[in-house]
Amino acid sequence: MAKVEVAFPKVSSDELTVNLPVWRTGKYKVLPTADGVRNFVAKDAKGKTLDWTRTETGSWQVQLNKPSKVTVSYNLYANELGTRTRHISSTHAYLDASAVFMYSPIFRNEELNIELKVPKKWKSYSGLESESKNSFVAPNYDVLVDSPIETGISHHRSFKADGRNYELVIWGEGNYNIDQIVADLKKISGQAHRWWDNYPFKRYVYMVHATSGARGATEHLNSTIIQLPRFMFRERKDYLRFISTASHEFIHTWNVKAYRPAEIANYDYQHPKLTELLWLAEGSTSYFQNQLLLTAGVMTPKEYFADLAKRINSNINKPGKQVQSVAESSANEWTSTGGDYAHNNSVNIYSEGYMASLALDMSMLNDTKLKHSYRDVHRELYRNYKLPKGYTNDDVKHIIKGLTGKSYEGWWKSHISEPSTLDFKSLLANAGLKLKFGKDKVYSGMSLSSDSLKLARVSEGSPAWNAGIGAGDQIVAINGLKVTASGFNKRLEDFKVGDSIEVTAFKDDKLQHFEVKLSSKPEGKVQIKAVEKPTKAQKAFLKAWLGIDWPFDAKGQYLKK
Template sequence: MGSAWISPAMAQVNYHIDLTTPEHHSASVSVAFPETKNNQLVVNLPVWRTGKYDILPTADGVRAFRATDSKGRELPWTRSASGEWTVNLSKPTQVNVSYRLHANELGVRLRHIDASHAFLDASGVFMYSPEFRQDDITVAMDVPKSWRSFSGMESGKHPHSFKAANYDVLVDSPIETGINQHFSFKADGRDYEVVFWGEGNYDTSQIVEDLKKISGQAHVIWDDYPFERYVYMVHATSGASGATEHLNSTIIQLPRFMFRERDDYLRFISTASHEFIHTWNVKAYRPQGLVPYDYQSENMTSLLWISEGSTSYFQNQLLLRAGVITAKEYLADLAKRVARNLHTPGREVQSIAESSLGQWTNTFGDYAINHSVSIYSEGYITSMALDLQLLNDTKLAHSYRDVHRKLYQDFKLPIGFTVDDVKGILAGLTGRDYQKWWQENVDTPKSHDFDGLLAQAGLKTHYADDKQTIDVGITLSSAHHDLSINHVRKGSPAWNAGIVAGDEVVAVNGLKVTAPGFTKRLEDFNSGDKISLTVFKNDQLTPIEVEVQSVPKGKLTITAVDKPSAEQKAFLKAWLGIDWPFDDKGKFINKEDD
């Protein structure tokens, strides 16, 4: 790859993007790289973006790539990989690269440009050269007159411009520019901004107030901040949803009319809490396999469950301590997670460590549920089990929060932590060897005794309805009137009878059945009855005998055990940071919980 000439230290890479005609999701991008004395300059566009562990076709949006020297003369180049261009040089020169960019990937939170705004994640917008990855950066934008621009990056000398210490800061500091609403507040000595794009049924006052409460709770886990200023970006969309953490900002998306109802709002605010926690867990410290980011290939680690699952575990605890959600809402969410775990046969097949390593090739659907676990949901459960174990082993003196406080203290980037480092922290807090616990809970598929775990805090699982209902273990398509089967739970009657995802149910005992009536039709039978399900299997009409079973009818709930002890109440206080929330009859005390 050329001669061994050395490029100047601490040069500056200058980016420019023209967004003045955004109607067709397009922009013009140019990059001025400093002088290089090598005979080639490799230019890359990342093939994945931080926060989404998945290879993406980012370069598909690039057209009209062009390279010129310091005098504007054309330079020859070749496309050397999916996200790589190699510019050939005959003598030392500054290299200027330009290209057209198509940007309509809103839901991926990569790049989106339209007449009202542009959301720019550098992973899909700004090319870089490994040679100058650590050099200073400026970004200048030409935008329509009515637009306002925001980023976690420091503002530049001119309007709609920003600067960063290097490409790693740029790639983790997205830009939101356009027609928007802007708010600011202070919390615990730090500055915060909230930017809203898109019309919707959100209440800006409530959101800003709750974000302020969340932002003031970081001290519960960590003893310092990795930022001075933080930007919450909120998109009210026509359907896209999701969120991504960044170095000192986050982007949160929700369909525009899914903010008002309490359940919808809880989804939004818990996501905001999740991404805020990521500012420490992932952005300030992360597993060794993720350090440094390799933007052109996968970063592998068996600890991705700590990065994502533990963040999910802490998100509602922060909300609970901040008073944004009630104890009843917290336990209702926990009950859903427990129920999801119990209905995921993959927990008996795949370990959470293996799931972490397989995240880059993770698939969804029937196979995932039956043969896999999620770094998010199973990572949450593993984090809870570890938290309760730590509280028990230290007589409430230490919790899983202390593990993350120590990770932040001892493994700030560019240091990455390993499995042995985490085990060392656990041993230091407890005086015990966690090798066996780790083997049984992390490296091996695990089915947890939830009642045993929760009993330590005076809690138990319970089904709200004591009645039973009939089940065969299939989940139909979410489309109305569609009897196509999405999932067949491993070990269920349908699974044992050979029914698979993709089959389509048309009749029960020879009588036509509709999607809305399928569940009710099953209730005509008793546990142990054998029925005939007629399905289309590979387009052939096939009758299949199935022995139905009974399952609890109501939702799983978490409530107080009978006659909880003072020790159990103290355990819950040390765990969640709240006083015992039940009265003597097991009812929630807080009137907001009724």
């Protein structure tokens, strides 16, 4: 629990609106931030208590008898670590202003001073400028909202890269190697000049929470917060997940924080604002994150292609891509719920935005004979559509036309405005690459919940779907014999493609029997390999696309230099 006090300048009207945002930047969801507020009190300059009423979610209306300065105070419940809004423990406090500090619209552009009263041994860090220990200053509320504060007992390192100052702050113990993290962050941070003309910051702070379960990350104006379970740093696959996330959030410093869609260029903290371009803001960042690691030498080509293959395989097996466009997914982000319905009827701005970016990148490279790529679109957005301007669909298409000399109206309609199914064979062939699938295995379309026989989802059009089985059904037996959660998939492997099996399950609490005719699906991981005899044009395309040369072996594996 925290005690928060906000002092406002003299108010000349007879009422003052005080707000706490209903969402935080970087997460396009309405959050119950105001639910943690208790004991709200408003006082005038003489300390007299003022009357107030709640007018809507995140809004308090304070009544004044005469012009006066106003101070509001409240207790704040702060145990929302996973949402990256506010969390206070015996060793730290993480404060995202959107869930901590109230504001008034009439004073939104005023300079702010923030003072923290914390234990003596605690140290405080933020992308904000610091006037003294545990105090910060922000030019306005918008900067404060986009500059979270981490205070407490933590590990801290400073480093420089390409003339900029960087800090790494880690709260929590774990199996991370802080020297390796610093070395890799330095490599990543020093590559940005190859992508954009300059930097929108002089100092950048990487904040990391090594936790007991929370995971995720959020970009901010000149900082980021990354959360990962404390023992998920040592294994290479886990470390790659972490460092890829760091790359993703760093890229956001340009894509979203320096330029973003016009509909959300000026944040409305009390109401959702819809845009069809979140796929570009988030999905393109996902697309670029590993390319930045590749350029920096933090990720190997083999690791890059393994991740790309995994993403392509996920896209191929996503029924929702035939139903929802990436533009609709963007506009729907505020109300998307995930789950079985989303799997069969939706796409998300990250994964589908990644694929749209891949297709656009390769199309532009082809249309310009490798002269321009999708990176150039983002370079132009940074040059000409910096905040507070914002960009529209037409602006992006105008930039593409200017770079390629071609109208992309038709491409935009078939890949962005309408559901899209990509031809990955043709796309990869541009760079002399191909997909290699494993042997076929039996396929039912059923996916279990993590620790039970209750179905988490059933893929539309799959054998189980066609048999009438759906998400939430509880599997009991196959061919009259009991099955367990741990042995379910192994049991299916006892059958051949084309076999019909009887699945017994509780559906709506009624025991029912379903005949499922098993089909096939490639077994094992999908791989990206080189074609047997690449052309000079394909090698040149690979170089222009990813910046790497062509040392593949006879088996199509990329050789380390």
